[in-house]
Amino acid sequence: MNVLEHLNQTVVYPLQVGGIDLSITNGVISMWLAVLLVTLFFLLVSRRLKPVPGKLQNVAEVLVLFLRDEVAGQIEHDREVWLPFLITLFFFILASNLIGLVPGYSSATSNINVTAALALIVFFTVQGAGLVKHGFLGYLKSFLPEGVPLPIAIFMIPIEIVSTLAKPFSLAIRLFANMFAGHAVMLMLLSLIFFFKSYLILPLPVLGNTMILAFELFVAFIQAFIFTYLSSLYIATAVEGH
Amino acid sequence: MPPELRPADWLKGATLGVEMAAAVFLGAWIGYLADGWWRCTPWGLVLGVVVGATAGFWMAYKLAIK
Amino acid sequence: MDPKVAAYLAAGFGMSGAACGTAIGIGWLASKAMDGMARQPEASNNIRTSMILAIAFVEAIALYALVVCLILATKV
Numbered sequence: 444m445n446v447l448e449h450l451n452q453t454v455v456y457p458l459q460v461g462g463i464d465l466s467i468t469n470g471v472i473s474m475w476l477a478v479l480l481v482t483l484f485f486l487l488v489s490r491r492l493k494p495v496p497g498k499l500q501n502v503a504e505v506l507v508l509f510l511r512d513e514v515a516g517q518i519e520h521d522r523e524v525w526l527p528f529l530i531t532l533f534f535f536i537l538a539s540n541l542i543g544l545v546p547g548y549s550s551a552t553s554n555i556n557v558t559a560a561l562a563l564i565v566f567f568t569v570q571g572a573g574l575v576k577h578g579f580l581g582y583l584k585s586f587l588p589e590g591v592p593l594p595i596a597i598f599m600i601p602i603e604i605v606s607t608l609a610k611p612f613s614l615a616i617r618l619f620a621n622m623f624a625g626h627a628v629m630l631m632l633l634s635l636i637f638f639f640k641s642y643l644i645l646p647l648p649v650l651g652n653t654m655i656l657a658f659e660l661f662v663a664f665i666q667a668f669i670f671t672y673l674s675s676l677y678i679a680t681a682v683e684g685h
Numbered sequence: 686m687p688p689e690l691r692p693a694d695w696l697k698g699a700t701l702g703v704e705m706a707a708a709v710f711l712g713a714w715i716g717y718l719a720d721g722w723w724r725c726t727p728w729g730l731v732l733g734v735v736v737g738a739t740a741g742f743w744m745a746y747k748l749a750i751k
Numbered sequence: 752m753d754p755k756v757a758a759y760l761a762a763g764f765g766m767s768g769a770a771c772g773t774a775i776g777i778g779w780l781a782s783k784a785m786d787g788m789a790r791q792p793e794a795s796n797n798i799r800t801s802m803i804l805a806i807a808f809v810e811a812i813a814l815y816a817l818v819v820c821l822i823l824a825t826k827v
Contacts, residue, residue: 588743604742605712613707617700672696698803702810709811710818741811749804 448534449630450623452554474551477538484534506533517679525678528568533671536561540622540663544656554620555615562615565674573681585681614673621666625659693749697748705741762824769816776809 456467483572488503511522518525527617536552538637543550551558574582585598586603632648716733720726761822784802 455732588747601736602740602743605708605715605736606744609704609708609711609737609740609744612705612711613700616707617703642723669700673700676697695800695803698800698807701804701807702814705807705811705825706814706818745804745808 450553450626452549469549470551470554470557472537473542473549474557476548477535477551480532480538480542481531510671514668514675517672517675518682519679521682525675529671529675532561532565532674533667536618536670537663537667541660542669543622543626544659544663550626552618552620552621553626555619558615558619558622561618561670562611565614565677566611569674569677569681572678576682610673610677614670618666618670621662625655625662629655629659701745701748704744706743708741709734709737712740758823762820765816765823766820769813773809773813777806780805780809793798 452468453469454466454468455472458465483501483541484500485503488500493500507530510533511526514529514533539551539557542548543553552561570582573585577585586600586607588599588603630651632651635644635648636642712733712735713730714733716729716731716736718728718729719733723729780802784798787798
């Protein structure tokens with residue numbers, strides 16, 4: 444009896460496009476659901492903006508203003524250029540994380556492919572921002588650490604390359620590990636019932652799952668915030684200068 | 686009066702653990718690939734781990750100097 | 752003993768040992784930091800920042816052990 448196979452993706456609609464397997468799995472469906480949720484939320488909020496906000500607009504305002512001041516506050520100038528990207532990133536990750544908490548749904552971000560894709564988007568955005576801002580020569584010069592004499596700096600170039608590559612890798616792994624671990628622990632606690640084959644064990648999974656569900660709610664918000672905050676930090680260090 | 690410590694400031698250090706581990710494993714993976722490409726087992730892996738560890742400590746050092 | 756059984760056992764014991772060491776290290780670190788912060792509240796910001804940095808180092812080692820145990824538990 445393999446318990447962990449509930450965490451795998453189940454294919455809903457097999458689809459092959461030119462040799463690439465683009466099947467519609469339940470991960471794809473929950474990503475579409477997250478996009479739909481975020482779009483509907485913001486369409487509803489921005490329809491009638493009142494100076495004294497109602498309940499839904501208050502929620503959106505608290506989050507968006509927090510993002511604008513704390514998170515994008517890392518970037519010194521041109522803050523408005525990066526703000527839509529960061530807000531979209533935050534709300535997509537938050538919606539994906541929260542959908543996974545509803546019983547029966549799976550979160551898109553508990554899949555390493557989704558978090559790796561998000562980290563790649565951030566990586567190319569950061570490198571592209573550095574390229575556009577500093578030019579090609581300045582971008583290459585950013586790999587030399589400063590405050591170090593020149594021969595040692597040449598020696599440090601592979602180290603700088605590894606640290607630049609380690610940043611999106613750590614972004615993907617952090618988000619994936621936090622989301623996957625929550626689902627795996629809940630599944631393990633539930634499978635205790637099947638393992639012992641009696642109802643006497645029931646208080647332990649029920650209480651445990653309730654506590655872990657509350658903790659997962661907290662972790663969903665925190666991990667979305669950390670992803671967005673680190674992305675804005677990398678953008679700020681790539682765009683700084685002049 | 687010392688400046689108020691916003692959550693933004695210590696968050697940079699709190700996520701450092703995963704970044705250091707990621708740097709070591711990324712260096713080890715690049716070393717492993719270099720082993721397969723240039724056939725110099727096991728020195729590619731050793732060099733990759735050393736480079737990754739140095740990269741991790743370099744990131745921590747730059748953060749500590751701030 | 753079957754190699755798969757040995758690998759699963761090793762993964763379990765390895766990670767729990769690493770978790771013990773990490774928890775003791777971080778707890779000791781935090782208690783010393785709190786002693787320092789109670790003794791001199793003006794330096795509390797500096798102490799807190801250094802404490803977070805040192806916790807990151809200790810946590811990185813636990814993460815190395817975690818990855819090794821994951822490889823043991825899933826590949827064998």
